[in-house]
Every structure is written in structure tokens, then in C-alpha cells.
Amino acid sequence: MSTQHSRSAARLMISPSVILLLAWMIIPLSLTLYFSFLRYNLLMPGANPFVGFENYTYFLTDPAFFTALTNTLLLVGGVLVITIIGGVLLALLLDQPMWGQGIVRILVIAPFFVMPTVSALVWKNMFMNPVNGLFAYMAKAVGLQPFDFLAVAPLASIIVIVSWQWLPFATLILLTAMQSLDSERLEAAEMDGAGPFARFFYMVVPHLSRAITVVILIQTIFLLSIFAEILVTTNGGPGNASTNLTYLVYAQSLLQFDVGGGSAGGVVAIILANIVAIFLMRMIGKNLDA
Amino acid sequence: MGRITLDKVAKRFGEVEVIPPLDLTIEDGEFVVFVGPSGCGKSTLLRLIAGLEDVSGGEIRIDGQNATEMPPAKRGLAMVFQSYALYPHMTVRKNIAFPLKMAGMPEEEQKRRIDNAAKILNLTDYIDRRPGQLSGGQRQRVAIGRAIVREPAAFLFDEPLSNLDAALRVGMRLEITELHSRLKTTMIYVTHDQVEAMTMADKIVVLRAGHIEQVGSPLELYRTPRNVFVAGFIGSPKMNLIEGGEAGKHGCKTIGIRPEHISVSPTEGMWKGRVGVSEHLGSDTFFYVHETGLREDMTVRVSGEVEMKSGDTVYLTPDMDKLHRFDDAGLRLS
Numbered sequence: 001m002s003t004q005h006s007r008s009a010a011r012l013m014i015s016p017s018v019i020l021l022l023a024w025m026i027i028p029l030s031l032t033l034y035f036s037f038l039r040y041n042l043l044m045p046g047a048n049p050f051v052g053f054e055n056y057t058y059f060l061t062d063p064a065f066f067t068a069l070t071n072t073l074l075l076v077g078g079v080l081v082i083t084i085i086g087g088v089l090l091a092l093l094l095d096q097p098m099w100g101q102g103i104v105r106i107l108v109i110a111p112f113f114v115m116p117t118v119s120a121l122v123w124k125n126m127f128m129n130p131v132n133g134l135f136a137y138m139a140k141a142v143g144l145q146p147f148d149f150l151a152v153a154p155l156a157s158i159i160v161i162v163s164w165q166w167l168p169f170a171t172l173i174l175l176t177a178m179q180s181l182d183s184e185r186l187e188a189a190e191m192d193g194a195g196p197f198a199r200f201f202y203m204v205v206p207h208l209s210r211a212i213t214v215v216i217l218i219q220t221i222f223l224l225s226i227f228a229e230i231l232v233t234t235n236g237g238p239g240n241a242s243t244n245l246t247y248l249v250y251a252q253s254l255l256q257f258d259v260g261g262g263s264a265g266g267v268v269a270i271i272l273a274n275i276v277a278i279f280l281m282r283m284i285g286k287n288l289d290a
Numbered sequence: 291m292g293r294i295t296l297d298k299v300a301k302r303f304g305e306v307e308v309i310p311p312l313d314l315t316i317e318d319g320e321f322v323v324f325v326g327p328s329g330c331g332k333s334t335l336l337r338l339i340a341g342l343e344d345v346s347g348g349e350i351r352i353d354g355q356n357a358t359e360m361p362p363a364k365r366g367l368a369m370v371f372q373s374y375a376l377y378p379h380m381t382v383r384k385n386i387a388f389p390l391k392m393a394g395m396p397e398e399e400q401k402r403r404i405d406n407a408a409k410i411l412n413l414t415d416y417i418d419r420r421p422g423q424l425s426g427g428q429r430q431r432v433a434i435g436r437a438i439v440r441e442p443a444a445f446l447f448d449e450p451l452s453n454l455d456a457a458l459r460v461g462m463r464l465e466i467t468e469l470h471s472r473l474k475t476t477m478i479y480v481t482h483d484q485v486e487a488m489t490m491a492d493k494i495v496v497l498r499a500g501h502i503e504q505v506g507s508p509l510e511l512y513r514t515p516r517n518v519f520v521a522g523f524i525g526s527p528k529m530n531l532i533e534g535g536e537a538g539k540h541g542c543k544t545i546g547i548r549p550e551h552i553s554v555s556p557t558e559g560m561w562k563g564r565v566g567v568s569e570h571l572g573s574d575t576f577f578y579v580h581e582t583g584l585r586e587d588m589t590v591r592v593s594g595e596v597e598m599k600s601g602d603t604v605y606l607t608p609d610m611d612k613l614h615r616f617d618d619a620g621l622r623l624s
Contacts, residue, residue: 189388192388207379
């Protein structure tokens with residue numbers, strides 16, 4: 001890739017895929033933007049007049065919007081906290097030499113391969129169901145009233161379900177990071193008088209900081225757009241107790257058939273995701289430089 | 291204070307006996323070097339003393355106190371690792387302060403000790419940098435600094451110079467020796483480099499396959515190696531070990547003669563041979579001599595510059611007073 005000739009050849013060769021990818025992104029984005037400025041409701045066919053920022057005003061002043069925003073942040077934050085703390089602890093456990101290590105590691109990764117709809121349905125029907133669920137059975141076995149998770153604590157239940165899916169991912173990345181920790185460094189700390197807890201907090205945690213950054217960044221991207229788990233378990237309810245932004249956009253455009261409002265919501269979600277991304281990059285991006 | 295006694299200490303990994311029971315006493319203030327080829331168990335022995343490995347049998351006593359079951363931190367020993375094992379997320383100051391902080395020492399005392407160590411090791415200029423910004427030699431100093439602030443009963447060095455380049459290694463070797471003469475603390479030093487062993491040690495322990503082959507001062511080992519292994523291991527270039535008929539003439543299985551104890555003449559001598567490779571170092575010249583009529587090729591070391599080319603005929607004469615004789619079991623015959 002050094003001569004002028006080979007450089008232009010290279011550009012020519014990659015241009016089809018670059019153009020395709022660009023089109024793939026630009027067309028839906030510009031259409032969404034375009035729709036967001038129209039009064040465009042599938043129940044009212046006919047003219048789709050240009051209405052300026054009306055859809056935005058409508059979406060942003062909707063009381064459900066702030067609930068959805070709070071729910072989105074709670075969902076992302078909750079899952080991040082659970083997966084990172086749980087992931088570090090599980091990685092510590094799996095890092096210990098033990099019998100059947102290979103099989104245990106594969107089993108731990110397994111939830112990541114289960115489709116979100118399937119795992120959410122399994123949780124809903126087999127674990128959290130107040131009549132037939134395993135948790136209800138356990139509660140009854142010790143003489144307690146079964147707890148209706150999805151009705152009483154819908155958001156918390158969804159956080160648990162999503163955490164269960166993402167825990168393996170965090171564990172895997174943190175485990176590989178942990179294995180790259182120089183054992184001599186731990187031994188040096190041991191000689192220096194650091195007990196197990198001091199070794200963990202002074203040696204292991206700082207060593208993991210970069211891997212934790214990666215986990216936070218990647219998970220945040222995916223967690224901002226959680227949808228399937230909500231759709232198959234609570235449908236955003238009761239009321240809008242478990243509605244996040246993605247689900248609100250869906251409800252707007254496909255339950256109320258308001259394409260214009262939904263598009264405006266989509267654009268708002270894009271802007272919010274970018275704000276979160278900028279904050280994340282500012283806050284922890286410097287961890288990646290060092 | 292740092293008198294370390296090993297009493298029938300053994301180490302097994304599963305079925306494999308890495309170190310058969312051995313006894314060794316290290317006196318207070320001594321600089322002891324464990325030397326031996328790779329895999330001879332010298333690092334394992336050091337780690338047993340440090341407490342990083344459990345012993346499979348026997349007893350370790352530090353200043354008369356049984357330390358066999360003590361955790362590493364309680365033994366009062368400080369270790370310098372081959373990879374330096376610095377904490378990359380901490381500054382040099384925090385690295386050195388770490389053992390003091392773990393011991394819960396008051397801030398002022400910490401500061402006094404760190405400044406003192408930094409002065410001894412010339413660390414003051416980069417005390418606020420991180421290990422990643424330091425050169426190999428500087429990192430080595432930080433690792434030593436982290437060891438000396440604890441004022442331990444003994445220092446343990448695990449091949450500390452093997453990651454440095456040759457010039458730096460000679461410099462650090464001197465610094466460590468000077469440090470020892472200043473602190474007068476017991477030091478145990480593991481290396482595979484017999485030059486380091488010869489130059490630094492008060493006492494050398496030669497190990498092979500977990501066995502102690504010989505213990506003694508550098509010159510004792512040089513003058514009177516107890517067996518063929520020590521004879522071949524100590525000294526550079528290696529001692530010439532000759533078996534067969536020539537050895538038979540001296541009534542033994544093997545004779546050994548050091549390259550520096552052979553005189554070279556172009557006209558007359560005991561063994562006639564042909565020069566193969568010659569290495570001119572300026573101060574010394576090494577000849578590798580073939581076709582001597584002996585089974586082995588000979589290495590000869592001559593002081594100064596000697597004009598002799600590959601293919602020249604030479605006559606070699608060993609200094610009979612400095613001939614080493616070994617019996618069938620490889621043991622020295624006096």
C-alpha cells in the first residue's frame with residue numbers, strides 16, 4: 001500500500017462495500033428524519049403535511065417520555081452494576097484451578113447463546129410466574145406468599161433477566177483480563193504483606209480497569225436498545241412502569257400507528273444515545289489511552 | 291539479623307521430586323548465590339525460603355525460629371523478582387510505599403524510609419513517574435527500593451539481572467554488591483550466570499537437579515571443584531575435561547585443565563594440535579584447538595594479543611600443578 005497506484009486501486013476495491021454500508025445507514029436515518037417532520041398516521045391515510053417540530057413537541061411533552069427515559073437509564077445502570085460486580089466475582093471463581101474447568105466455563109457462557117425472546121419467556125413462565133414458576137414453588141415450599149415479579153416489580157425483574165444474559169459476556173472478558181495478570185506481581189504483593197483483600201483491591205481491580213471499560217462501553221450500546229425482553233414479558237407495563245425509550249418508540253409508531261411521532265422519538269433516542277456515549281467516552285475513555 | 295537454616299527441606303510436585311531433602315545454613319550478613327543450569331531447582335528453593343511454595347518436608351528456620359508454616363509476609367524477607375513485578379498503576383513512590391502501607395506504618399516514617407531508599411538508589415529524579423516510563427535499569431532499582439524500605443532480615447533475588455543488557459548488567463552487579471557491603475544484610479541471589487556468582491558471592495551453592503553439588507567461596511570452587519559437574523560449570527571459558535588414555539596416564543577417569551592453565555608454543559609442547567577458531571578479545575585470546583590426538587577439542591586462553599591464525603600448528607602444555615583429577619564417579623581425587 002505504498003505506491004500511488006496501489007493506493008488508488010485499494011480505494012476502488014473497497015468503495016462498493018463502503019458505499020453499501022453508507023447507504024445502509026444514511027437512507028433509514030434520513031427517512032426517519034424526514035418522517036419525523038410530517039403528520040403521518042397510518043390510521044389517517046391521505047395527505048402527510050409537513051408540520052415542523054410538532055411531533056417532537058408532542059413526544060417530549062408526553063409524560064411517558066420521562067418515565068421511559070428514567071427506565072432506560074435505570075435499566076442500563078442496573079444491568080451494568082450487576083454484570084460488572086457479578087462478572088468480577090465469577091471471573092475470580094473461574095480463575096481458580098478446579099476439576100472440570102473447561103465444561104464449567106462453557107456452561108457459564110451458555111446464556112449468551114440463548115435468544116433474548118427465548119430467555120425472557122423462560123424467565124417469565126418457568127421462574128417468575130406466580131402460579132407455576134419455580135420461585136413461587138420455592139416460596140410456597142417454605143410457606144411464603146408467592147411474589148408476582150413481573151406485576152409488582154416489572155423493571156427490576158427485567159433488569160435481572162437482562163443481567164442474566166449479559167453476565168457471561170462480562171465474565172468472559174474479565175476472566176481473560178484476569179488471566180493476563182502477571183502472577184509474579186501478585187506474589188510480590190503477597191511478600192509485601194498484602195492479604196487476599198488488599199491484593200484484590202490494589203492489584204486485581206486496577207488491572208481489570210481497562211477490561212471493565214470495554215465491558216461498560218459495549219454493554220451500554222446494546223442495553224440502550226433493549227426491546228425483546230420487554231415485549232415478551234411485560235409489554236412495557238403495568239402502565240408504563242417498564243417502558244424504555246425503544247419500547248416507547250415502538251408503541252408510538254406501531255401500536256398507535258403514528259409514524260411521524262415514532263420517528264421523532266427515534267431521533268430523540270439517537271440524540272440521547274449520543275449524549276450518553278460522549279459522557280462515557282469522557283469519563284472512562286482515558287482508561288483506554290494509558 | 292538473618293540466619294536462615296534449611297533442615298532436610300524437600301519439595302515434590304505430585305510424584306516428581308524437584309528437591310530431595312537438603313540441608314543448608316546461610317549465616318547472617320552473608321551474600322549467598324544459588325547457581326546451576328536451568329531447571330536445577332534453584333528458583334524453587336528460593337521460593338520455598340520466601341514462602342511462596344509450601345515445603346513437602348523438612349523445616350525452614352529464620353533466626354532460629356521455625357518459619358516453615360509462616361505466610362510470606364511474616365518471614366521478614368523481601369524479594370526482587372526477575373520481571374521486577376512492579377505495580378504498573380502506581381508511581382515509583384507508591385510502589386516503594388506499598389509494603390509500608392500494608393504494614394500500617396505512620397506516614398512520616400514511610401516518607402523518611404522512602405526518601406532514604408530513593409537517595410541510596412538514585413531514584414529521586416523519577417520518584418513520581420510510573421514504571422512504564424522507566425528504563426530496565428531504573429525499574430530494577432525501584433524493585434530493589436521496594437525491598438530495602440522494609441528493612442528485611444534477608445533479601446531474595448530471583449535472577450534479577452537477566453532482563454538487562456550486558457553493559458547494564460555489569461553496572462547493576464556492582465551496585466548490588468555495594469548495597470550489600472553497605473547494608474550488611476543477608477542476601478540470597480539466584481542466577482544461572484556463573485560470572486555473576488563468582489563476582490558477587492561470599493558463598494556459592496552449586497545445584498544440579500535439586501541436589502547441592504558443592505558449597506564454598508568462589509575461589510574454593512574454582513581451585514578445588516568437588517566433582518566433574520562443578521568443574522565444568524564454574525569458570526569461563528569452561529574447563530577442558532579429558533577422558534580416555536590421557537586421563538589413564540594420571541590414574542583416573544577424567545582429568546580437567548582450565549584453559550588459562552595451558553601454555554601455548556608454536557614449536558614444542560606436550561600435545562600437538564591445529565588452531566580452529568581464535569577469538570581475540572584484546573585482553574585475552576581464546577583458541578579452540580583441534581586434532582590434538584585427544585578425544586576432546588581443547589580450549590586455551592592466553593593473556594594479551596597472540597598472533598596465530600586458523601590452521602596454524604600449536605603445541606599445548608598443561609600446568610601440571612593445576613591439573614584436576616576425577617574418579618569413575620566423577621568425584622575429585624586429591
